Amino acid sequence: xxxxxxxxxxxQIVDFVAEQILTGVFPVESxxxxxxxxxxxxxxNPNTIMRSYTQMQEEGIIYNKRGVGFFVSTDxxxxxxxxxxxxxxxxxLPEMIKKMKLLEIDFDEFEKMYER
Amino acid sequence: xxxxxxxxxxxQIVDFVAEQILTGVFPVESxxxxxxxxxxxxxxNPNTIMRSYTQMQEEGIIYNKRGVGFFVSTDxxxxxxxxxxxxxxxxxLPEMIKKMKLLEIDFDEFEKMYER
Amino acid sequence: xxxxxxxxxxxQIVDFVAEQILTGVFPVESxxxxxxxxxxxxxxNPNTIMRSYTQMQEEGIIYNKRGVGFFVSTDxxxxxxxxxxxxxxxxxLPEMIKKMKLLEIDFDEFEKMYER
Amino acid sequence: xxxxxxxxxxxQIVDFVAEQILTGVFPVESxxxxxxxxxxxxxxNPNTIMRSYTQMQEEGIIYNKRGVGFFVSTDxxxxxxxxxxxxxxxxxLPEMIKKMKLLEIDFDEFEKMYER
DNA sequence: GTGGTCTAGACCACC
DNA sequence: GTGGTCTAGACCACA
Numbered sequence: 001x002x003x004x005x006x007x008x009x010x011x012q013i014v015d016f017v018a019e020q021i022l023t024g025v026f027p028v029e030s031x032x033x034x035x036x037x038x039x040x041x042x043x044x045n046p047n048t049i050m051r052s053y054t055q056m057q058e059e060g061i062i063y064n065k066r067g068v069g070f071f072v073s074t075d076x077x078x079x080x081x082x083x084x085x086x087x088x089x090x091x092x093l094p095e096m097i098k099k100m101k102l103l104e105i106d107f108d109e110f111e112k113m114y115e116r
Numbered sequence: 117x118x119x120x121x122x123x124x125x126x127x128q129i130v131d132f133v134a135e136q137i138l139t140g141v142f143p144v145e146s147x148x149x150x151x152x153x154x155x156x157x158x159x160x161n162p163n164t165i166m167r168s169y170t171q172m173q174e175e176g177i178i179y180n181k182r183g184v185g186f187f188v189s190t191d192x193x194x195x196x197x198x199x200x201x202x203x204x205x206x207x208x209l210p211e212m213i214k215k216m217k218l219l220e221i222d223f224d225e226f227e228k229m230y231e232r
Numbered sequence: 233x234x235x236x237x238x239x240x241x242x243x244q245i246v247d248f249v250a251e252q253i254l255t256g257v258f259p260v261e262s263x264x265x266x267x268x269x270x271x272x273x274x275x276x277n278p279n280t281i282m283r284s285y286t287q288m289q290e291e292g293i294i295y296n297k298r299g300v301g302f303f304v305s306t307d308x309x310x311x312x313x314x315x316x317x318x319x320x321x322x323x324x325l326p327e328m329i330k331k332m333k334l335l336e337i338d339f340d341e342f343e344k345m346y347e348r
Numbered sequence: 349x350x351x352x353x354x355x356x357x358x359x360q361i362v363d364f365v366a367e368q369i370l371t372g373v374f375p376v377e378s379x380x381x382x383x384x385x386x387x388x389x390x391x392x393n394p395n396t397i398m399r400s401y402t403q404m405q406e407e408g409i410i411y412n413k414r415g416v417g418f419f420v421s422t423d424x425x426x427x428x429x430x431x432x433x434x435x436x437x438x439x440x441l442p443e444m445i446k447k448m449k450l451l452e453i454d455f456d457e458f459e460k461m462y463e464r
Numbered sequence: 465g466t467g468g469t470c471t472a473g474a475c476c477a478c479c
Numbered sequence: 480g481t482g483g484t485c486t487a488g489a490c491c492a493c494a
Contacts, residue, residue, distance in 0.1 A: 081219060081220070084219055085219040085220070085221060088215065088216075088219055088221065089221065089225070089229075092212075093221075093226070093229060094229065096208075096212060097229055097230055099204065100204075100230075103197065103200055103201040103204055104197075104201070105201060105204065105205065105209075107227070107230055109205070110209070110226075110230075111223070113205075113209060113210065113213060114213055114216075114223055114226075
């Protein structure tokens with residue numbers, strides 16, 4: 001896998017796994033790759049994978065069975081969506097609104113397109 | 117100058133010159149670099165520059181004085197802003213609206229942020 | 233094909249193709265010769281044909297199917313007629329009127345011939 | 349002088365001399381080049397020039413003084429204008445009207461431009 | 465195969 | 480000097 005420099009690698013792995021879950025590639029309640037497997041697959045250090053999994057566990061997206069592995073939480077899609085939603089509102093939306101005002105795009109114009 | 121692969125070179129030059137005009141680096145009614153000069157400066161073939169200049173001329177951003185060179189139109193900033201605006205509405209806005217609906221972001225929520 | 237020096241080659245090709253369309257030699261919605269074919273047929277460089285085709289595409293006379301070729305637009309005859317009409321009014325008509333005034337040809341005289 | 353193939357040479361010489369008279373290069377009542385002089389200047393046979401001069405004489409544009417040469421008639425400009433006028437009405441005008449009807453150019457549209 | 469882009473270099477008309 | 484046109488050939492993405 002290729003990583004971009006604008007974000008940390010462990011964060012990009014979190015985003016990648018979250019996307020796999022949302023699209024159903026990693027189904028709810030299924031086991032995901034072990035830390036060592038994922039590290040080999042991604043070509044990164046196992047410690048980096050561990051950091052990603054730990055964060056996802058704290059966010060309630062995955063959970064751990066001792067001696068077995070990590071599993072996708074039942075509510076994982078909900079948590080992921082909520083997180084994406086919050087990030088979007090915090091980062092992308094303000095930037096876009098700023099751009100709209102700069103280009104003098106009317107609010108009504110936006111409303112028209114939204115309703116369609 | 118470095119060019120990205122995601123767009124054609126002649127289009128990136130158009131965007132570059134347009135930005136220089138908007139920021140005032142190339143003032144209205146001033147002469148811009150000749151085709152050959154700009155080609156040398158950018159490290160591309162004069163034909164490529166000619167293509168950029170011809171397109172900008174058709175868009176009313178620059179105009180030509182026979183045997184003298186290309187000049188920035190008085191209304192260039194207006195034309196450029198209008199073009200950026202149209203592109204935003206055509207490309208970025210629909211993508212963003214699609215994302216908002218996917219993430220179930222309410223329209224009122226957007227309105228609140230916009231008014232602020 | 234022979235080209236006259238009074239106009240550019242690519243423009244003469246545009247005029248030629250437009251005439252073929254008007255007379256029905258190139259029917260509406262039919263595929264026209266590919267860039268390379270037309271270049272060989274006309275004895276000019278493919279780039280020159282490309283320039284002609286691009287201009288006609290911008291004028292709405294032909295359109296492009298990716299990887300297939302260029303096709304005559306349904307409204308091509310309308311666009312071509314409108315263009316011929318505009319060119320006539322812009323170029324030939326003023327010249328003729330100038331000549332009529334020089335030769336002191338009465339307006340009524342013209343009207344008589346027109347009504348017939 | 350270069351001659352076009354669409355008309356006879358002697359006729360083109362008539363047109364040329366007529367134009368010189370109208371523009372004042374050959375003033376009224378002045379002597380024009382002798383047949384031999386004009387033949388040498390034009391690079392054609394003297395017989396051809398003679399044919400041109402004879403026709404112009406019949407049209408009243410020039411007249412002959414025995415042993416002296418050809419002179420521009422006092423009324424030459426009037427005759428020339430009248431002839432150009434008749435030719436225009438007979439040849440060019442009908443062709444133009446035909447073209448206008450083909451391109452569906454309204455009569456009122458013409459009137460507007462004429463009045464201006 | 466198709467169009468589309470780009471380079472390298474040439475010649476021209478105009479000022 | 481300026482833009483404008485044209486040639487010859489190359490490489491690319493797409494279908």
